[in-house]
Amino acid sequence: MEDFRQILTRYWGYPEFRPLQLEIIEAVASGKDTLGLMPTGGGKSITFQIYSLAHEGICVVVTPLIALMKDQVENLNRKGIKALAVHSGMSAREIKLTLDNAVWGNYKFLYVSPERLNSQRFLERLEQMNVNLLTVDEAHCISQWGYDFRPSYLNIVEVRKLLPTVKVLALTATATPKVADDIQDKLGFKEKNLLKISFQRENLSYLVRHVENKTGYLLDTLQKVKGSGVVYVRNRKATREVAIELRKNGVSANYYHAGLSNAIRSARQDDWLNGRTRVIVATNAFGMGIDKPNVRFVIHIDSPDSLEAYYQEAGRAGRDGKKSAAVLLYNNADTTKLKKHITVSFPDIDNIKRIYDSLCNYFQVAVGHGKGMVHEFSLQGFAQAYKFQQAMVYNSLKILQRQAYLEFTEQVDSPSRVYFPISRDELYKFQVANAKLDDFIKLLLRSYTGLFSGYVAIDEELLSKRTGLDGDQVYNYLKHLRQSKVIDYVPRSQTPFIYFTKERVPVDRLKISKENYDLRKKDYIEKIEAVIHYATDSATCRSQILLNYFGETDAPACGTCDICKAKNTLALSDYEFETISKRVKKLIEKPCSYESLLFKLKGDQQKMREVIKWLLDNKKIIYRVDNLLEWND
Template sequence: MEDYKQLLVKYWGYPDFRPLQLDIIESVAAGNDTLGLMPTGGGKSITFQVYSLSKPGICIVVTPLIALMKDQVESLNKKGIKALAVHSGMTGREIKLTLDNAVWGEYKFLYVSPERLNSERFLERLAQMNVNLLTIDEAHCISQWGYDFRPSYLNIVQARTILKDVRVLALTATATPKVADDIQDILGFKKKNLIQMSFFRENLNYLVRNVENKFSYLIDTIQKVKGSGVIYVRNRKATREVSDELRKNGISANYYHAGLSNLIRSTRQDSWLSGQTRVIVATNAFGMGIDKPDVRFVIHIDSPDSLEAYYQEAGRAGRDGKKAAAVLLFNNSDKTKLKKHISVAFPEVSNIKRIYDALCNYFQIAVGYGKGKVLEFSLQGFSQAYKFQQAMVYNSLKILQREGYVEFTEEVDSPSRIYFTVSREELYKFQVANAKLDDFIKLLLRSYTGLFTGYVTIDEELLGKRSGLNHEQVYNYLKHLRQSNVVDYVPKNRTPFVYFSKERVTIERLKISKENYDVRKKDYTARIESVIEYASSTLKCRSQMLLAYFGETDAPPCGTCDVCKAKESLQMTDFEFETISKRVRKIIEVPCSYEKLLIKLEGDQQKMRQVIKWLLDNKKIIYRVDNNLEWNAK
């Protein structure tokens, strides 16, 4: 067994582990099921990768993020570590070959999307594998109280019954105490074992700016500060608009969202990572798995739906430990928009049923059939065909997913790949009999390795340049080889998928449970309210509010956020300020004049006046028409 640190240096080149990484590795090595709670950028993947490399056998990694899955498999393979992936974007033949390789091919990592855990083929092969660790990434997805609950994650429990003696490592960046307990209960931990890093980020300055003209604030701020940054917006259209506006004002910027091609996304991401592009304007599709240490600012023009999402996205700033800022731009219209999200996220049950019925008809699936089907799905095309609003379709699919009827995988880039289905001897005979294809086959064999053992990603454009053929000719050659049963060729595509977890049922039998609708809606509403409270409050330290949300209730004020700085100017302690504020609020439960309020507030009159002025300036107390003061409940 190689020493953990030697493996870290050998494959990653890091001289030492980050905080908690070694603690988690040693906990698993001691035979304990472990939940690792590490903030974004903490290096979660190192924990299971280093541990598994130190042991014989293969590590199963469950993750819902197909793009991240592909990136990690590619990264491991480049390091000389054999890794595979199984997900809904693959053909049945690809999946079979991949699972065969996982059993017999001496691979170290098998990444798998959660819905695949439910297939008989996978479970049959799983029992034949020498598994040294079962890793659950994004583990909050297994809890119905997690902000991204996925019923397919419950399939992990079935995998555990097959892997009885295999320890489990669950990892997540954001989980409240309730969610952390739920994860461990569902996964059947013999004893609670949470290894957690504090959510406190000493170098990260949390700020909320109440501004009406966000463009103006954005340009003014970015022109004043140094370093690179990320600007988060809610929709794809806004990424382009904001990026264009920044460039018009001399700021190096570009935009990023899931609707761009894989090549464009990769090029823009690399340009930003290398420092050629200073600012990237993105939807929440950007950032997962990206570790750029020198991000000096993350600015949210639009508010996320939860503090979990905000903390994760804001946490992409300052990973090098140097000072950085996380800024949320917020005004009254944002509060209205957030509250509107509740009705958008939870369409009427009758509409959810209509969409399910239309979806089954769209794919011509009869009642009692369809279980296990994976079908390419255009959200836009489906919505237009049935005249549904896209947002309603999207959110209905999410609720149907929670109920376990379907899984919806958003846009995934699947590059072209091939696999030689014949032996080398059979291929040679084919080349002799088909002289016109001989040069092209030799080009394939020179350009790519591993073509006889598994599916290999290919680039038709590159093959065209090397062969002098145009794209259509390359495609026709590959198609001809497939038709001749020499290769299995899967052309690249870029589309979402719908996976039917159950047979189609009639509308009358379709159940939308109270737990997955009423209770989840209430929980979602509470998350929205937490975001509004965080953005609206001018009384409590921003860092304290975030930490309290994640269960750290005894954290001191950060001293650097906008609230702390405003209080500092009053030259009094937090305790003094909070005490006077509470007294003011209690007194004006019955509205009264400024003079009466001062009389009733006993103590240092100078401090009382300062706090009242601050509360008035920050619209915590307001004058009524009769000139009396009242607490502003908005």
């Protein structure tokens, strides 16, 4: 077995591991199921990749993020490490060939999306593989209380039954103590084994700015501060509007969202990564798998729906360890918007049933049929066809997914692929009989390798340049070769997918459980309230609020957030401030006058006055109409 550090240096060029990476690898190597909790950007993927490279066999990696899956496969292949992926964006023939290669092709990694886990072909091939590790990425998805629960993750326990001696490494960037316990239970850990780094980011200043004119504040800030950063907004339209406004005012900026083509997204991402663009304005589609160390600021114009999401997105700043800022712009309208998300995110159950019925009709799925079927899906086209609001469709699909009726995958930008299913002798005979196609076939074989062993991504535009043919002629040649059964040609597509995990049921038999509606809605409300509390609390260190949310209840105040900086001007220690604040809150459980409150507070009167003034200025205590003071929760 090759030394873990040697593998790290050989393939990644790093002399040492980041914090917790080696501990996780060694825990799995010692035979323990392990849950690794590492903040975003901490290098989670290296843990299972290095463990697997040090052992014979293949590592099976379950992940719902198809774009990230494809990136990791490409990165591993560039390093000379053989890796494959199986997901719903692939044809049945592609999936069969990929699984065959996983069994007999000496590959080290097989990435698989969760909805494929219960397919008969996958389970049959899995038993034939020499699996050295089962990795569950984005492991919070297996928990009913995780912020992105996926019922298909529950199939992992069945997979474990086929691999009784194989250990599980579960990884996630964000999990509350409740979710961490649930992950280990759902994955069948024989004993609890959680390894985690503190969520504290000492170099990151968390700031909340209460402003009405957010764009004006953003412009003013970007003209004062240096370095590159990310500005997060909620919708695609806003990414473009904000980026244009920044450019008008001399800020190098561009926008990014999932609706852009893969080529445009890649180009804009590269421009930002390489410093040609200073600011990227994006939806939450941006950032996953991107490791730019010198991000000096992350600014949220719109609040995410959970502190898990906020922590992940804000945490993209300052990965190089240098001082950076995470800024949330907030006003009273945001509280109203966040509460409105509750209604939007949980449509009436009758509407959910209507959308399910319409979806099945849209794809012409008969009652009792459809299980395992995959369909390309345009949310916009479906919504227009049935006159539904897009937000209602999207959130209904998420609830139907939690109920395990279907899987709604992210948008997948899949390049064109070609595979030669015939032997070289058969191909030669075809070339002799079809001289007009001979040059084109030879060009294909010269341009790409591996065409006889698997599906290879091709570029029709490149083939057009090399042949002198126009795009339509290249497409027609490829289509003709496919019809002649010489190649299997899968044209490029860019679309989400619907995968039916169950047969269609009559709408009157469609069940939405209390766990997947009422309890999830209650949990969602608590997450929204946690975000509002973070944004509006004017007495508690921002870092402490975040750390407490993730179960770190004894963290010290950071000293750098807006709350701590304001307290520092009082020349009081955190302990003194908190002690006096708690006494004030207890004393005005029954409203009283300023003079009466000050009289009841024993000790240094100057310090008491300073704390009361601060609490008044920050609206933690307020004057009632009768001029008495009361606590303002």
